Amino acid sequence: MHVLISGASGLIGSSLAPRLLAGGHTVSRLVRAARGGAGAGGVGATIPWDPDAGILDPSRLSGVDAIVHLSGESIAAGRWTEKRRERIRNSRIRTTRLLAETLARMNPRPAVLVHASAVGYYGDRGQDLLTEASGPGSGFLADLCRDWEAASMPAQDAGVRVARLRIAPAIGPNGGMLAAILPIFRLGLGGRLGSGRQWMPWVSLEDLLLILSKALTDGSMRGSINATAPEPITNAAFTRALGRALHRPTLLPAPAFALRLALGAMADELLLASQRVVPEALLLGGFRFAHPRLEDALRAAL
Numbered sequence: 001m002h003v004l005i006s007g008a009s010g011l012i013g014s015s016l017a018p019r020l021l022a023g024g025h026t027v028s029r030l031v032r033a034a035r036g037g038a039g040a041g042g043v044g045a046t047i048p049w050d051p052d053a054g055i056l057d058p059s060r061l062s063g064v065d066a067i068v069h070l071s072g073e074s075i076a077a078g079r080w081t082e083k084r085r086e087r088i089r090n091s092r093i094r095t096t097r098l099l100a101e102t103l104a105r106m107n108p109r110p111a112v113l114v115h116a117s118a119v120g121y122y123g124d125r126g127q128d129l130l131t132e133a134s135g136p137g138s139g140f141l142a143d144l145c146r147d148w149e150a151a152s153m154p155a156q157d158a159g160v161r162v163a164r165l166r167i168a169p170a171i172g173p174n175g176g177m178l179a180a181i182l183p184i185f186r187l188g189l190g191g192r193l194g195s196g197r198q199w200m201p202w203v204s205l206e207d208l209l210l211i212l213s214k215a216l217t218d219g220s221m222r223g224s225i226n227a228t229a230p231e232p233i234t235n236a237a238f239t240r241a242l243g244r245a246l247h248r249p250t251l252l253p254a255p256a257f258a259l260r261l262a263l264g265a266m267a268d269e270l271l272l273a274s275q276r277v278v279p280e281a282l283l284l285g286g287f288r289f290a291h292p293r294l295e296d297a298l299r300a301a302l
Helices: 011-022 082-105 140-150 153-157 178-186 205-217 235-246 256-263 265-271 280-284 294-301
Strands: 002-006 026-031 046-048 066-069 112-118 161-167 170-172 223-227
Touching (some): 002 011, 011 026, 011 170, 082 140, 112 140, 140 265, 170 205, 170 294, 178 235, 205 294, 223 280, 256 265
Parallel strands (some): 002 026, 002 066
């Protein structure tokens, strides 16, 4: 297949591209500025676009069989000011809509669009067990994910198979959710967040790459799919497991009020929200996880 990736320089995209190349696929990158030539690591030519101006030349997508859309501004890079909220939304919704509308106008079209969404779709749901059939929650992230997923409908309505992956925070050796907390935990200064009773969905980077690869080729993977490990875990249990893996104590909790003081609304939605998400669609489809247990994923990442 000829696969086009947006967000190819991020953690997921930069890991996916060499995996696809090793499997014999051709990989190109969708970039905001035309740089031409070959990309790093054997990635093929770049294809320019300008989502802010609504510019993407359909002729440049000729011969592309599949698109993996991963681009989006980091949601954890700073406090959610009104300007940052707008940039976060535009970087996801505007880009997805432009891709979907462009695909809808093409003939022939790429066969599949795999695009990132997030488990933030479910909001803060306490002890509820959440599957793909569960409705959206409330809050900035839930509203963002709902609109993000809806933005790909023009492609689906035109007959493109669309797989919307509600991705959990990924655990991998070169970044992901561990990158920000490992230095603290290695010093023995880690601890639970708030009460620690909130459920944390997660997925190993290896499993996420397997899910993405499967979504490109498996015609049964369509609609919304939870890209999470089969065993969600509470924050307190995650904290203990990471401490054991590092042979460090985890006795210094971060009180909820302190997190809210430091991060504002971002603390409630990113750190304190409870999301007991399970990958029902993947399990029913027979997907076999490389790292179904947190201890396995930590062992591979550390």
